[in-house]
Amino acid sequence: MSSRERILGRVRRALSDVRQDDTPYEQAVSRGYLREHGERSAEQTVDLLAENLADYRAVVHRCTAAELASVIGRLLAERGSKTVLVPPGLDEGWLDGTDVERVADRAESTPHELDRVDSVITGCAVAAAETGTIVLDGSPDQGRRRVTLVPDHHICVVRVPDQVVSSVPQALERLDPARPLTWISGPSATSDIELDRVEGVHGPRTLEVVLVSVPHPPPGPR
Template structure:
Protein backbone atom coordinates (compact mmCIF):
# COMPACT_ATOMS: atom_id res chain seq x y z
CA UNK A 1 0.00 0.00 0.00
CA UNK A 2 1.37 3.45 -0.93
CA UNK A 3 2.18 5.68 2.00
CA UNK A 4 0.08 8.89 1.95
CA UNK A 5 3.10 10.93 2.96
CA UNK A 6 5.07 9.68 -0.05
CA UNK A 7 2.16 10.51 -2.36
CA UNK A 8 1.91 14.08 -1.05
CA UNK A 9 5.66 14.70 -1.18
CA UNK A 10 5.81 13.19 -4.66
CA UNK A 11 3.18 15.61 -5.89
CA UNK A 12 5.03 18.52 -4.28
CA UNK A 13 8.28 17.50 -6.00
CA UNK A 14 6.52 17.15 -9.35
CA UNK A 15 4.92 20.58 -8.99
CA UNK A 16 8.23 22.17 -8.08
CA UNK A 17 9.94 20.55 -11.06
CA UNK A 18 7.43 22.17 -13.42
CA UNK A 19 7.35 25.54 -11.66
CA UNK A 20 8.22 28.72 -13.48
CA UNK A 21 11.52 29.88 -11.99
CA UNK A 22 11.91 33.07 -13.97
CA UNK A 23 12.66 36.19 -11.96
CA UNK A 24 9.60 37.98 -10.64
CA UNK A 25 9.55 41.77 -10.74
CA UNK A 26 8.07 43.26 -7.58
CA UNK A 27 6.98 46.88 -8.15
CA UNK A 28 7.96 49.28 -5.39
CA UNK A 29 6.65 52.56 -6.83
CA UNK A 30 4.03 52.82 -4.10
CA UNK A 31 2.08 56.04 -3.80
CA UNK A 32 3.14 58.00 -0.73
CA UNK A 33 2.48 61.44 0.64
CA UNK A 34 5.44 63.83 0.59
CA UNK A 35 7.49 64.43 3.71
CA UNK A 36 6.35 67.41 5.70
CA UNK A 37 7.15 69.32 8.83
CA UNK A 38 5.88 67.48 11.88
CA UNK A 39 6.62 63.93 10.70
CA UNK A 40 9.23 63.41 13.41
CA UNK A 41 6.85 64.67 16.10
CA UNK A 42 4.11 62.41 14.73
CA UNK A 43 6.51 59.46 14.90
CA UNK A 44 7.28 60.22 18.55
CA UNK A 45 3.58 60.55 19.38
CA UNK A 46 2.65 57.28 17.70
CA UNK A 47 5.53 55.35 19.30
CA UNK A 48 4.48 56.62 22.72
CA UNK A 49 0.88 55.58 21.97
CA UNK A 50 2.18 52.00 21.98
CA UNK A 51 3.44 52.45 25.57
CA UNK A 52 7.04 52.78 24.45
CA UNK A 53 9.44 55.41 25.80
CA UNK A 54 11.03 57.94 23.44
CA UNK A 55 14.10 59.98 24.35
CA UNK A 56 15.35 62.73 22.02
CA UNK A 57 19.15 62.71 21.78
CA UNK A 58 20.89 65.81 20.39
CA UNK A 59 24.01 65.21 18.35
CA UNK A 60 24.81 61.84 16.84
CA UNK A 61 26.18 59.72 19.70
CA UNK A 62 23.65 58.16 22.08
CA UNK A 63 26.27 56.27 24.13
CA UNK A 64 25.86 58.44 27.25
CA UNK A 65 22.07 58.05 27.20
CA UNK A 66 22.40 54.30 26.72
CA UNK A 67 24.78 54.16 29.69
CA UNK A 68 22.20 55.93 31.87
CA UNK A 69 19.46 53.52 30.80
CA UNK A 70 21.65 50.50 31.43
CA UNK A 71 22.80 51.84 34.80
CA UNK A 72 19.15 51.95 35.91
CA UNK A 73 18.62 48.25 35.21
CA UNK A 74 18.14 46.13 38.34
CA UNK A 75 21.35 44.53 39.59
CA UNK A 76 23.32 46.20 36.78
CA UNK A 77 21.73 43.90 34.20
CA UNK A 78 23.84 42.58 31.36
CA UNK A 79 23.50 44.03 27.85
CA UNK A 80 24.00 42.46 24.43
CA UNK A 81 24.84 44.51 21.33
CA UNK A 82 25.28 43.58 17.65
CA UNK A 83 28.77 43.52 16.21
CA UNK A 84 28.24 46.44 13.82
CA UNK A 85 26.82 48.98 16.26
CA UNK A 86 28.57 52.28 15.38
CA UNK A 87 28.62 53.56 18.96
CA UNK A 88 31.18 52.18 21.38
CA UNK A 89 29.27 50.52 24.19
CA UNK A 90 31.73 47.71 24.80
CA UNK A 91 33.65 49.48 27.59
CA UNK A 92 31.14 48.23 30.13
CA UNK A 93 32.10 44.96 31.79
CA UNK A 94 28.49 43.74 31.49
CA UNK A 95 28.19 44.31 27.72
CA UNK A 96 28.59 41.41 25.28
CA UNK A 97 28.94 41.62 21.50
CA UNK A 98 26.89 39.06 19.61
CA UNK A 99 27.97 37.91 16.15
CA UNK A 100 25.92 38.80 13.09
CA UNK A 101 25.15 35.92 10.76
CA UNK A 102 24.81 38.26 7.77
CA UNK A 103 28.39 39.49 8.04
CA UNK A 104 30.14 36.76 9.99
CA UNK A 105 31.53 39.44 12.28
CA UNK A 106 31.94 38.65 15.93
CA UNK A 107 33.03 40.24 19.16
CA UNK A 108 36.33 41.94 19.94
CA UNK A 109 38.09 38.57 20.04
CA UNK A 110 36.96 37.85 16.48
CA UNK A 111 35.50 34.44 17.30
CA UNK A 112 32.22 35.23 15.51
CA UNK A 113 30.16 33.30 18.04
CA UNK A 114 26.42 33.86 18.17
CA UNK A 115 24.84 33.58 21.60
CA UNK A 116 22.28 30.81 22.05
CA UNK A 117 18.68 31.55 23.04
CA UNK A 118 19.42 30.24 26.53
CA UNK A 119 22.40 32.58 26.86
CA UNK A 120 20.38 35.54 25.53
CA UNK A 121 17.78 34.87 28.21
CA UNK A 122 20.39 35.88 30.76
CA UNK A 123 20.64 39.41 29.33
CA UNK A 124 18.43 42.20 30.61
CA UNK A 125 18.67 44.43 27.53
CA UNK A 126 19.70 44.68 23.91
CA UNK A 127 20.79 47.83 22.08
CA UNK A 128 20.35 48.01 18.29
CA UNK A 129 20.18 50.53 15.49
CA UNK A 130 17.22 50.55 13.06
CA UNK A 131 16.60 50.69 9.32
CA UNK A 132 13.59 53.00 9.20
CA UNK A 133 10.91 54.61 11.37
CA UNK A 134 7.37 55.25 10.09
CA UNK A 135 5.66 58.43 11.26
CA UNK A 136 2.10 57.45 10.35
CA UNK A 137 2.12 54.20 12.31
CA UNK A 138 4.91 54.64 14.86
CA UNK A 139 6.51 51.48 13.50
CA UNK A 140 10.24 50.71 13.50
CA UNK A 141 11.71 48.32 10.95
CA UNK A 142 14.85 46.27 11.46
CA UNK A 143 16.53 44.63 8.46
CA UNK A 144 19.13 42.88 10.60
CA UNK A 145 22.19 44.49 9.12
CA UNK A 146 25.36 44.40 11.22
CA UNK A 147 24.25 47.39 13.34
CA UNK A 148 20.90 45.72 14.11
CA UNK A 149 22.03 42.16 14.74
CA UNK A 150 20.28 38.84 14.39
CA UNK A 151 16.53 38.73 14.95
CA UNK A 152 17.02 36.62 18.09
CA UNK A 153 18.85 39.32 20.02
CA UNK A 154 16.00 41.80 19.48
CA UNK A 155 13.39 39.31 20.69
CA UNK A 156 14.76 37.58 23.78
CA UNK A 157 16.06 40.28 26.22
CA UNK A 158 13.33 42.03 28.21
CA UNK A 159 14.35 45.58 27.23
CA UNK A 160 15.05 46.71 23.67
CA UNK A 161 16.85 50.04 23.34
CA UNK A 162 16.47 50.98 19.68
CA UNK A 163 18.35 53.91 18.15
CA UNK A 164 16.55 55.66 15.28
CA UNK A 165 18.11 58.59 13.43
CA UNK A 166 15.88 61.52 12.54
CA UNK A 167 16.79 61.09 8.85
CA UNK A 168 15.44 57.51 9.01
CA UNK A 169 11.89 58.70 9.78
CA UNK A 170 9.61 58.51 6.73
CA UNK A 171 5.99 59.66 6.37
CA UNK A 172 4.18 56.35 5.81
CA UNK A 173 4.43 52.65 4.99
CA UNK A 174 4.82 53.07 1.18
CA UNK A 175 7.75 55.42 1.79
CA UNK A 176 9.29 52.81 4.10
CA UNK A 177 9.00 50.08 1.47
CA UNK A 178 10.91 52.23 -0.99
CA UNK A 179 13.85 52.33 1.44
CA UNK A 180 13.82 48.62 2.28
CA UNK A 181 15.62 45.83 0.47
CA UNK A 182 13.02 43.09 -0.20
CA UNK A 183 15.80 40.52 -0.19
CA UNK A 184 16.64 41.09 3.46
CA UNK A 185 14.84 39.71 6.54
CA UNK A 186 12.66 42.30 8.24
CA UNK A 187 11.20 42.75 11.71
CA UNK A 188 8.45 45.36 12.09
CA UNK A 189 8.10 46.68 15.64
CA UNK A 190 5.08 48.66 16.83
CA UNK A 191 5.67 49.13 20.54
CA UNK A 192 6.62 46.53 23.15
CA UNK A 193 5.53 42.95 22.59
CA UNK A 194 1.99 42.48 23.89
CA UNK A 195 -1.09 40.33 23.45
CA UNK A 196 -4.58 40.08 24.92
CA UNK A 197 -6.65 37.05 25.83
CA UNK A 198 -10.35 36.65 25.05
CA UNK A 199 -11.24 38.82 28.07
CA UNK A 200 -8.92 41.57 26.76
CA UNK A 201 -6.42 41.23 29.60
CA UNK A 202 -3.20 42.70 28.21
CA UNK A 203 0.01 40.74 28.78
CA UNK A 204 3.33 42.27 27.75
CA UNK A 205 6.57 40.56 26.88
CA UNK A 206 4.98 37.47 25.33
CA UNK A 207 6.57 37.40 21.87
CA UNK A 208 9.43 39.81 22.43
CA UNK A 209 10.73 42.56 24.73
CA UNK A 210 8.41 43.75 27.47
CA UNK A 211 9.86 47.26 27.26
CA UNK A 212 10.82 49.33 24.22
CA UNK A 213 12.94 52.47 24.66
CA UNK A 214 13.51 54.43 21.44
CA UNK A 215 16.38 56.90 21.23
CA UNK A 216 15.69 59.42 18.47
CA UNK A 217 19.09 60.78 17.47
CA UNK A 218 19.75 64.07 15.69
Protein backbone atom coordinates (compact mmCIF):
# COMPACT_ATOMS: atom_id res chain seq x y z
CA MET A 1 0.00 0.00 0.00
CA SER A 2 1.37 3.41 -0.99
CA SER A 3 1.44 6.46 1.29
CA ARG A 4 -1.23 8.06 -0.89
CA GLU A 5 -3.57 5.09 -0.50
CA ARG A 6 -2.94 5.01 3.26
CA ILE A 7 -3.78 8.71 3.67
CA LEU A 8 -6.92 8.51 1.52
CA GLY A 9 -8.04 5.46 3.47
CA ARG A 10 -7.77 7.38 6.72
CA VAL A 11 -9.75 10.25 5.24
CA ARG A 12 -12.53 7.88 4.10
CA ARG A 13 -12.73 6.28 7.54
CA ALA A 14 -12.86 9.68 9.23
CA LEU A 15 -15.75 10.74 6.97
CA SER A 16 -17.66 7.48 7.12
CA ASP A 17 -20.26 8.79 9.61
CA VAL A 18 -20.63 12.23 8.02
CA ARG A 19 -23.95 12.77 6.28
CA GLN A 20 -23.87 13.55 2.57
CA ASP A 21 -24.55 17.22 1.91
CA ASP A 22 -26.69 17.66 -1.17
CA THR A 23 -26.76 21.46 -1.01
CA PRO A 24 -25.56 22.91 -4.34
CA TYR A 25 -22.19 24.63 -4.03
CA GLU A 26 -23.54 28.06 -4.98
CA GLN A 27 -26.05 27.83 -2.12
CA ALA A 28 -23.79 26.28 0.51
CA VAL A 29 -22.11 29.54 1.51
CA SER A 30 -23.88 32.82 2.10
CA ARG A 31 -22.50 35.42 -0.31
CA GLY A 32 -24.35 38.52 0.79
CA TYR A 33 -21.20 40.63 1.01
CA LEU A 34 -20.85 44.00 -0.70
CA ARG A 35 -19.73 43.81 -4.31
CA GLU A 36 -18.24 47.29 -4.07
CA HIS A 37 -17.85 49.92 -1.37
CA GLY A 38 -19.79 53.02 -2.34
CA GLU A 39 -21.01 54.27 -5.68
CA ARG A 40 -18.59 55.90 -8.10
CA SER A 41 -18.63 57.20 -11.61
CA ALA A 42 -16.29 55.63 -14.15
CA GLU A 43 -13.95 58.60 -13.78
CA GLN A 44 -13.90 58.30 -9.98
CA THR A 45 -13.18 54.57 -10.26
CA VAL A 46 -10.17 55.25 -12.49
CA ASP A 47 -8.96 57.94 -10.07
CA LEU A 48 -9.20 55.45 -7.19
CA LEU A 49 -7.21 52.89 -9.17
CA ALA A 50 -4.47 55.46 -9.84
CA GLU A 51 -4.39 56.45 -6.16
CA ASN A 52 -4.08 52.87 -4.91
CA LEU A 53 -1.50 51.91 -7.54
CA ALA A 54 0.65 54.86 -6.41
CA ASP A 55 0.15 53.83 -2.79
CA TYR A 56 1.71 50.48 -3.69
CA ARG A 57 4.67 52.37 -5.22
CA ALA A 58 3.74 51.77 -8.83
CA VAL A 59 4.48 54.72 -11.11
CA VAL A 60 1.26 55.85 -12.79
CA HIS A 61 1.01 57.73 -16.08
CA ARG A 62 -2.07 58.95 -17.91
CA CYS A 63 -2.44 59.65 -21.59
CA THR A 64 -4.74 59.45 -24.57
CA ALA A 65 -4.57 56.71 -27.16
CA ALA A 66 -2.83 59.09 -29.56
CA GLU A 67 -0.14 59.83 -26.96
CA LEU A 68 0.51 56.22 -25.91
CA ALA A 69 3.42 55.45 -28.27
CA SER A 70 5.28 58.62 -27.29
CA VAL A 71 4.73 57.93 -23.57
CA ILE A 72 6.06 54.37 -23.88
CA GLY A 73 9.03 55.64 -25.90
CA ARG A 74 9.79 58.22 -23.21
CA LEU A 75 9.58 55.66 -20.40
CA LEU A 76 11.98 53.31 -22.20
CA ALA A 77 14.38 56.18 -22.89
CA GLU A 78 14.30 57.41 -19.29
CA ARG A 79 14.99 53.88 -18.12
CA GLY A 80 17.87 53.55 -20.57
CA SER A 81 16.38 50.34 -21.93
CA LYS A 82 18.16 48.82 -24.89
CA THR A 83 15.96 45.71 -25.13
CA VAL A 84 12.24 45.29 -24.56
CA LEU A 85 10.26 42.05 -24.46
CA VAL A 86 7.13 42.23 -26.60
CA PRO A 87 4.28 39.66 -26.32
CA PRO A 88 3.12 38.37 -29.72
CA GLY A 89 -0.29 40.06 -29.58
CA LEU A 90 0.86 43.49 -28.42
CA ASP A 91 -0.35 46.34 -30.60
CA GLU A 92 2.62 47.28 -32.79
CA GLY A 93 1.45 50.88 -32.75
CA TRP A 94 2.38 51.12 -29.06
CA LEU A 95 6.05 51.01 -30.06
CA ASP A 96 5.93 53.37 -33.03
CA GLY A 97 9.00 55.58 -33.11
CA THR A 98 11.04 53.56 -30.61
CA ASP A 99 14.38 52.12 -31.71
CA VAL A 100 14.81 49.74 -28.76
CA GLU A 101 15.64 46.15 -29.74
CA ARG A 102 12.51 44.01 -29.47
CA VAL A 103 12.76 40.58 -27.87
CA ALA A 104 10.11 37.96 -28.72
CA ASP A 105 8.22 36.02 -26.06
CA ARG A 106 9.58 32.51 -26.74
CA ALA A 107 8.75 29.31 -24.88
CA GLU A 108 12.39 28.25 -24.95
CA SER A 109 13.73 31.45 -23.33
CA THR A 110 15.60 30.65 -20.13
CA PRO A 111 15.31 32.67 -16.90
CA HIS A 112 18.87 33.93 -17.49
CA GLU A 113 17.91 35.22 -20.94
CA LEU A 114 14.82 36.93 -19.57
CA ASP A 115 16.87 38.46 -16.77
CA ARG A 116 19.02 40.21 -19.37
CA VAL A 117 15.98 41.94 -20.90
CA ASP A 118 15.77 45.57 -19.78
CA SER A 119 11.99 46.05 -19.95
CA VAL A 120 8.74 44.27 -20.79
CA ILE A 121 5.53 45.84 -22.08
CA THR A 122 2.13 44.20 -21.69
CA GLY A 123 -1.55 44.92 -21.73
CA CYS A 124 -3.80 43.56 -18.99
CA ALA A 125 -7.06 41.64 -18.55
CA VAL A 126 -8.70 43.83 -15.90
CA ALA A 127 -7.85 46.17 -13.01
CA ALA A 128 -9.62 46.46 -9.63
CA ALA A 129 -9.67 50.01 -8.29
CA GLU A 130 -10.42 49.31 -4.61
CA THR A 131 -7.31 47.17 -4.19
CA GLY A 132 -5.08 48.77 -6.82
CA THR A 133 -4.70 45.37 -8.46
CA ILE A 134 -3.94 44.58 -12.09
CA VAL A 135 -4.66 41.08 -13.42
CA LEU A 136 -2.88 39.42 -16.34
CA ASP A 137 -4.34 36.25 -17.87
CA GLY A 138 -1.76 35.20 -20.44
CA SER A 139 -3.66 36.66 -23.41
CA PRO A 140 -1.63 37.43 -26.55
CA ASP A 141 -1.01 41.06 -25.51
CA GLN A 142 0.33 39.89 -22.11
CA GLY A 143 2.45 36.87 -22.95
CA ARG A 144 3.58 34.07 -20.67
CA ARG A 145 3.46 34.62 -16.92
CA ARG A 146 7.22 34.48 -16.49
CA VAL A 147 7.89 37.41 -18.85
CA THR A 148 6.44 39.75 -16.20
CA LEU A 149 8.17 38.02 -13.28
CA VAL A 150 11.82 37.99 -14.39
CA PRO A 151 12.64 41.32 -16.14
CA ASP A 152 13.24 44.16 -13.69
CA HIS A 153 11.04 46.77 -15.41
CA HIS A 154 7.40 46.22 -16.38
CA ILE A 155 5.28 48.72 -18.31
CA CYS A 156 1.62 47.70 -18.14
CA VAL A 157 -1.01 49.43 -20.26
CA VAL A 158 -4.56 49.61 -18.91
CA ARG A 159 -7.32 50.84 -21.20
CA VAL A 160 -9.68 53.09 -19.27
CA PRO A 161 -12.44 53.01 -18.44
CA ASP A 162 -13.19 49.68 -20.19
CA GLN A 163 -10.69 47.53 -18.27
CA VAL A 164 -11.28 49.07 -14.84
CA VAL A 165 -13.81 47.79 -12.30
CA SER A 166 -14.39 48.80 -8.70
CA SER A 167 -13.75 45.56 -6.84
CA VAL A 168 -12.21 42.10 -6.91
CA PRO A 169 -15.62 40.35 -7.15
CA GLN A 170 -16.35 42.38 -10.27
CA ALA A 171 -12.92 41.55 -11.67
CA LEU A 172 -13.46 37.82 -11.10
CA GLU A 173 -16.58 37.93 -13.26
CA ARG A 174 -14.43 38.99 -16.23
CA LEU A 175 -11.76 36.33 -15.75
CA ASP A 176 -11.50 32.73 -16.91
CA PRO A 177 -10.29 30.64 -13.92
CA ALA A 178 -8.74 28.13 -16.31
CA ARG A 179 -6.25 30.73 -17.56
CA PRO A 180 -2.89 31.48 -15.85
CA LEU A 181 -3.83 34.49 -13.72
CA THR A 182 -1.21 36.85 -12.31
CA TRP A 183 -2.43 39.40 -9.74
CA ILE A 184 -0.22 42.47 -9.42
CA SER A 185 -0.47 45.14 -6.72
CA GLY A 186 2.58 47.33 -7.21
CA PRO A 187 6.16 46.20 -7.83
CA SER A 188 7.31 42.93 -6.33
CA ALA A 189 8.12 43.45 -2.65
CA THR A 190 8.50 41.69 0.66
CA SER A 191 9.60 42.59 4.17
CA ASP A 192 11.24 40.78 7.04
CA ILE A 193 10.12 40.63 10.67
CA GLU A 194 11.50 44.14 11.23
CA LEU A 195 9.40 45.41 8.28
CA ASP A 196 12.40 46.31 6.17
CA ARG A 197 10.97 46.44 2.66
CA VAL A 198 12.88 44.79 -0.20
CA GLU A 199 11.64 45.20 -3.77
CA GLY A 200 12.23 42.98 -6.78
CA VAL A 201 12.19 39.65 -4.92
CA HIS A 202 9.54 37.79 -6.90
CA GLY A 203 9.14 40.09 -9.89
CA PRO A 204 10.03 43.52 -11.30
CA ARG A 205 11.49 46.19 -9.04
CA THR A 206 9.77 48.88 -11.10
CA LEU A 207 6.14 48.75 -12.24
CA GLU A 208 4.94 51.57 -14.48
CA VAL A 209 1.23 51.63 -15.28
CA VAL A 210 -0.06 53.64 -18.21
CA LEU A 211 -3.76 54.46 -17.96
CA VAL A 212 -4.70 55.17 -21.55
CA SER A 213 -8.06 56.76 -22.26
CA VAL A 214 -9.79 54.96 -25.09
CA PRO A 215 -12.73 56.95 -26.45
CA HIS A 216 -15.91 55.11 -27.26
CA PRO A 217 -17.11 55.43 -30.85
CA PRO A 218 -20.20 57.59 -31.28
CA PRO A 219 -23.46 55.67 -31.46
CA GLY A 220 -24.56 54.80 -34.96
CA PRO A 221 -27.79 56.00 -36.55
CA ARG A 222 -30.95 54.27 -35.41
